[in-house]
Amino acid sequence: xxxxxGGAGFIGSNFIIDWLGAPGQDEALVNVDRLTYxxxxxxxxxVEHDSRYRFVRLDICERDRxxxxxxxxxxxxxxxxxAESHVDRSILGPGEFVRTNIEGTFSLLQAAHGYWGELxxxxxxxxxxxxxxxxxxxxxxxxxDAPFREASAYQPNSPYSASKAASDHLVRAWHHTYxxxxxxxxxxxxxxxYQFPEKLIPLVIANAIAGKPLPVYGDGTNVRDWLxxxxxxxxxxxVLRSGRPGQTYNIGGGVEMANIDVVRAVCxxxxxxxxxxxxxxxxxxxxxxxxxxxDWRYAIDARKIxxxxxxxxxxxxxxxxxxxxxxxxxxxxxxxxxxxGAYKDWIATNYGxx
Ligand code: NAD
Ligand code: TYD
Numbered sequence: 443x444x445x446x447x448g449g450a451g452f453i454g455s456n457f458i459i460d461w462l463g464a465p466g467q468d469e470a471l472v473n474v475d476r477l478t479y480x481x482x483x484x485x486x487x488x489v490e491h492d493s494r495y496r497f498v499r500l501d502i503c504e505r506d507r508x509x510x511x512x513x514x515x516x517x518x519x520x521x522x523x524x525a526e527s528h529v530d531r532s533i534l535g536p537g538e539f540v541r542t543n544i545e546g547t548f549s550l551l552q553a554a555h556g557y558w559g560e561l562x563x564x565x566x567x568x569x570x571x572x573x574x575x576x577x578x579x580x581x582x583x584x585x586x587d588a589p590f591r592e593a594s595a596y597q598p599n600s601p602y603s604a605s606k607a608a609s610d611h612l613v614r615a616w617h618h619t620y621x622x623x624x625x626x627x628x629x630x631x632x633x634x635x636y637q638f639p640e641k642l643i644p645l646v647i648a649n650a651i652a653g654k655p656l657p658v659y660g661d662g663t664n665v666r667d668w669l670x671x672x673x674x675x676x677x678x679x680x681v682l683r684s685g686r687p688g689q690t691y692n693i694g695g696g697v698e699m700a701n702i703d704v705v706r707a708v709c710x711x712x713x714x715x716x717x718x719x720x721x722x723x724x725x726x727x728x729x730x731x732x733x734x735x736x737d738w739r740y741a742i743d744a745r746k747i748x749x750x751x752x753x754x755x756x757x758x759x760x761x762x763x764x765x766x767x768x769x770x771x772x773x774x775x776x777x778x779x780x781x782x783g784a785y786k787d788w789i790a791t792n793y794g795x796x
Contacts, residue, residue, distance in 0.1 A: 444682075445517040447502050447550065448524030449473030450481035452637040453574070457521065457675045462489050470494040472515050474508070475524065476501040476542075479784055484776065485636045502546040505553045512557035519570040519682055520554055522547065525609075528640055529578075529602045530792050533734055536601035543605035544612070547573070551616050551624075558622060571624040572682055573613040577667070577694065578603035579628060582737035589667075589741035590628070592690045599735050610690075623687035627678060630694035630742045634671030634762065635769040639777060640788060642666075642701065643763075646708050647770045648777050650723045651716065656709075657793055660732035662702030665739040669695035670762030673755040680751040691751070694742025697759045702727075707759070711767045730796040 444461075448454045450473065461471055470493075475481045477499055489495045496515075500507055502524050524546065526532065526539045551571075558569050580590040581597030598607040616622040633643040646656050677693045685691060699707075709723035747753045757765070770777060 443470035443472060443515060443517050444519045444521065445472045445474060445512070445515060447474050447520070447522045448481070449497075450475040450477055450483055450485060451523060451527070452480070452634075453632055453671055453674060454523040455482070455485035455636050456634060456671045457523070457678065458486060458489060458495070460672060460675045461679075462492055462494055467494070470496070472496045472498060472511075472517065474498050474500050474502065474511065478526070480527065480638050482636070482638075482780065484779065502550045503541065505549040508550060508553040509556055512553060513560070518565065518568060519572065520550075521572045521574065521678060521682065522550060523574045524550075525606065526602070528638075529600045530640070530733060531788075532600055532602035532605070534791060536605075539601050539605040543602075544608045547609035548612055551612055551622070555616060555620060555622050569623055570682055570685070570687065571613070571622065572678060572685070573610065573624055573626045574678065575610050575626050575628050576603065576606050577628050577630045577692065577740050577742050578737065579607040579610055580740075583739040583741055585739065587739075589694070589743040590692060591743045592628075592692055592746055599737055603737075617688045625681055625685040625687060626690040627681055628690060628692050628742075629674050629677070630667035630669050630740060632669055632671045632674050634766050635773070636776075637671070639780060642704065643708065643766065644770065646705050647712070647767055648781065650709060650712050650726060651771070651774070653718065653720065654726065655728035656705055656723075656726045657728055657730045657796065658702055658705055659730060660736060662705070662729065663700050664736060665698050665700050665741070666704075667694045667741045668697045668699060668704070668759055668762075669693065669755060670757035670765070673757055673762075676756070677747060677751075677753045680747070680753045684751050686750075691747040692742045692744055693747055693753075694744045695755050695759070696742070696744065698739075698741050699759065707763060708767065711764060715767060716771060730793065
C-alpha cells in the first residue's frame with residue numbers, strides 16, 4: 443500500500459480518486475491529513491467506504507504518531523502533498539507555512555527515515571518518498587528568460603515559496619546524507635475539480651457564477667504556466683513508478699498565460715455554458731491592488747520528465763478549463779458549503795482593503 447499526506451486537499455483528493463479509480467487497481471492507500479481549512483473530506487465521499495481506502499486525521503508534525511502509523515500500515519511509498527499552499531495567506535500569516543511546510547516536512551522525513559531503516563533489504567531498496575513541490579521555489583522570470591529547469595537556482599520570493607524551498611532542501615539532504623530514497627517534483631500552477639476557491643481559477647468561476655467582481659491583481663499581465671490537475675497526478679504516478687531517487691523532476695503544462703487572459707477565457711466559457719442576462723461575464727473584471735512581491739512569470743521546462751519518464755500532459759488548456767468550468771457548474775452545492783463561515787472572513791481580510 444501507499445501513504446499520502448494532505449489527501450483531503452485539492453491535488454491530494456484528485457490523486458486518491460484517480461488512484462482508486464484506475465482499472466485493476468488493487469493497491470490500498472492511506473490518507474493522512476490534519477484537515478485544515480483546505481482539507482475537505484467531502485471531496486472523498488465517493489471512496490469513503492472503499493475497502494482499499496483509509497483516512498487518518500493526523501498532523502505531519504506529530505513525528506511519533508506518524509512513525510507508529512508507518513509501522514502499522516507498512517507502506518511501500520509515501521507521496522507528500524500536505525502543505526499550506528496559498529501565497530496570499532503566507533503573506534498575511536507566514537507562521538503556519540513555516541510550521542507545516544518546513545517543520546512538518548522535517549518531522550515526516552524523520553519518521554519516514556526511521557521506518558525505512560527498519561525495513562528488510564528488498565523493501566528498503568524499492569521504497570520511495572515523493573515530495574510534491576512547486577515551481578515557485580525558482581523565483582520569478584522576465585519576459586525573455588528561459589523556462590525553469592531542474593538545475594535553475596532557487597530564488598523563492600514569498601513566505602510560501604521560501605517554506606517550500608526549505609522543505610525541498612531538507613528532502614535533498616536526507617537523500618544525500620542518509621541515502622533516503624526521496625524524489626522531488628516541482629510543478630506549475632494546477633487547476634481542476636475540488637480546488638479551493640481562494641486560488642485564481644476557482645475564485646473567478648465562483649464569483650462569475652454569483653455575479654460578483656473578478657479581482658485581478660495589478661495590471662493582470664503576470665504569467666503562470668497552467669496544468670490540469672489530472673495531468674499532474676499522472677506525472678506523480680510515473681515518478682512513483684520509475685523516477686530515480688535523489689532526482690528532481692519539473693512538471694508543467696507548457697501553457698503560459700497572462701492572468702487577464704485566463705480570466706477572459708473563463709468568462710467566455712461561462713458566457714456559453716451559463717449566459718448571464720445582465721451581460722458578458724467580463725464586465726465583472728475588477729483590477730485591484732497588486733500582491734506584495736508578486737512574482738511576474740513562471741514557466742516550466744518539462745523536457746526531463748518527458749524524456750525520462752515519457753510523461754506529457756493529456757489536456758490542453760481549452761479542454762481542461764472546459765472540464766473545470768463544467769465541474770464547478772455541476773457542483774455548486776460543494777462551492778456553497780466551502781464558501782461558508784471561515785472562508786467569508788478570508789475574503790474580508792484579503793480583499794477588504796484592496
Ligand atoms: P491544498 O491547500 O488544497 O491542500 C493541502 C492539504 O494538506 C489539506 O488537505 C490540508 O488539510 C493538509 N494539511 C495542511 N497542513 C497539514 C499538516 N500539518 N498535517 C497534515 N495535513 C496537513 O493544497 P494543494 O493545492 O492540493 O497542494 C498540494 C501540494 O502540491 C502542496 O505541497 C503544494 O505546495 C503543491 N503544489 C500545488 C500546486 C497548485 O497549483 N495547487 C502547484 C504545485 C505544487
Ligand atoms: P494563485 O491561484 O493564488 O496561484 P499562485 O500565486 O500560487 O501562482 O494566483 C495565480 C495568479 O493569479 C497570480 O499571479 C496571482 C493572481 N490572482 C489575481 O489576480 N487575483 C486573485 O484574486 C488571486 C487569488 C490571484
